[in-house]
Amino acid sequence: MTRREHTLEVMLGEPAREQPGESHQPTVHGVSDTGCVRPNNQDQFLVARLERSVVLEESGFPVKDGTRLCQTSPHMFMVADGMGGHEGGDVASAVTIDAMAHYAFTTMPWLDADDEQAVQDLVDGLAAAVTQAQERMLRIAARKHIDQRLGSTLTMAYAVWPRLFLFHVGDSRAYLYREGEMTRLTRDHNLAEEMVERQVMTPEEARGSRFSSMLTNALGGGTGSVHVELHRVDLREHDLILLCSDGLHGEVSDADIAKKLAFVTSADSVHPCVQSLIDAARRAGGRDNITAVLARF
Numbered sequence: 001m002t003r004r005e006h007t008l009e010v011m012l013g014e015p016a017r018e019q020p021g022e023s024h025q026p027t028v029h030g031v032s033d034t035g036c037v038r039p040n041n042q043d044q045f046l047v048a049r050l051e052r053s054v055v056l057e058e059s060g061f062p063v064k065d066g067t068r069l070c071q072t073s074p075h076m077f078m079v080a081d082g083m084g085g086h087e088g089g090d091v092a093s094a095v096t097i098d099a100m101a102h103y104a105f106t107t108m109p110w111l112d113a114d115d116e117q118a119v120q121d122l123v124d125g126l127a128a129a130v131t132q133a134q135e136r137m138l139r140i141a142a143r144k145h146i147d148q149r150l151g152s153t154l155t156m157a158y159a160v161w162p163r164l165f166l167f168h169v170g171d172s173r174a175y176l177y178r179e180g181e182m183t184r185l186t187r188d189h190n191l192a193e194e195m196v197e198r199q200v201m202t203p204e205e206a207r208g209s210r211f212s213s214m215l216t217n218a219l220g221g222g223t224g225s226v227h228v229e230l231h232r233v234d235l236r237e238h239d240l241i242l243l244c245s246d247g248l249h250g251e252v253s254d255a256d257i258a259k260k261l262a263f264v265t266s267a268d269s270v271h272p273c274v275q276s277l278i279d280a281a282r283r284a285g286g287r288d289n290i291t292a293v294l295a296r297f
Contacts, residue, residue: 024161027267028077030293033278036286042082042089043245043291044097049073074160076104077293079172081245084150091140092152096219099133126167137220151221155243168229170218173249177240182258189217241295247288251281270296
């Protein structure tokens with residue numbers, strides 16, 4: 001039985017004030033790199049803008065054919081890091097991303113940031129999508145004769161200004177950079193993080209420890225139980241949200257990540273910053289696949 005969490009932890013203060021009819025669209029960019037050691041890339045990422053519209057074909061009032069009436073577009077972006085051998089990891093992360101994208105296309109509610117029932121529907125629906133992703137992994141593994149212990153992390157953001165909802169499983173990460181300070185929003189679901197919390201090792205020791213690769217919570221991974229960590233962030237203008245796999249944060253310290261984010265002062269600097277993060281991880285050894293998705297609001 002899959003275990004689901006239905007409580008959103010609200011983080012980090014008051015949101016920006018939104019004027020009636022205001023549409024605040026972020027600039028989002030992602031890059032995934034194989035790194036310097038691995039033969040293939042088992043990471044996946046997705047950046048999507050969700051749109052719905054009405055195209056007017058005929059009307060009793062004057063209208064030009066093809067006029068499109070659009071609604072404010074939420075954004076969804078995510079990172080998944082697969083595990084389970086050469087083909088297993090590829091399949092696991094691809095299935096995870098595909099399941100979330102399918103949910104967004106077919107089921108995801110058009111969320112009003114202040115509609116608590118819509119928020120609950122979103123949370124319940126994503127929990128169900130996680131369950132479906134796990135079930136689909138097992139079916140594909142059986143068909144392809146892949147080790148059924150394949151699995152994947154998932155760190156996913158759904159942004160409808162001025163709110164951002166985070167859904168997290170595994171040891172990929174989400175960071176917030178605001179007014180010169182960076183905050184890690186997610187917890188690593190691995191043995192090293194548990195040892196840090198028990199004060200058995202320091203965060204610095206955990207980064208280089210073999211226990212950092214031992215996940216305690218993932219989609220798949222040979223278990224039917226998954227804990228989905230949920231957060232709601234109240235956004236402010238110029239906030240940066242970074243999602244990344246452990247191929248980045250395992251090679252580049254939080255302090256060095258923050259230094260690079262400090263140079264993102266406009267929409268035009270998002271793309272170069274993401275590439276500089278990837279390059280820094282490669283220079284540090286690039287022992288794992290490296291994926292980063294950065295959004296500037």
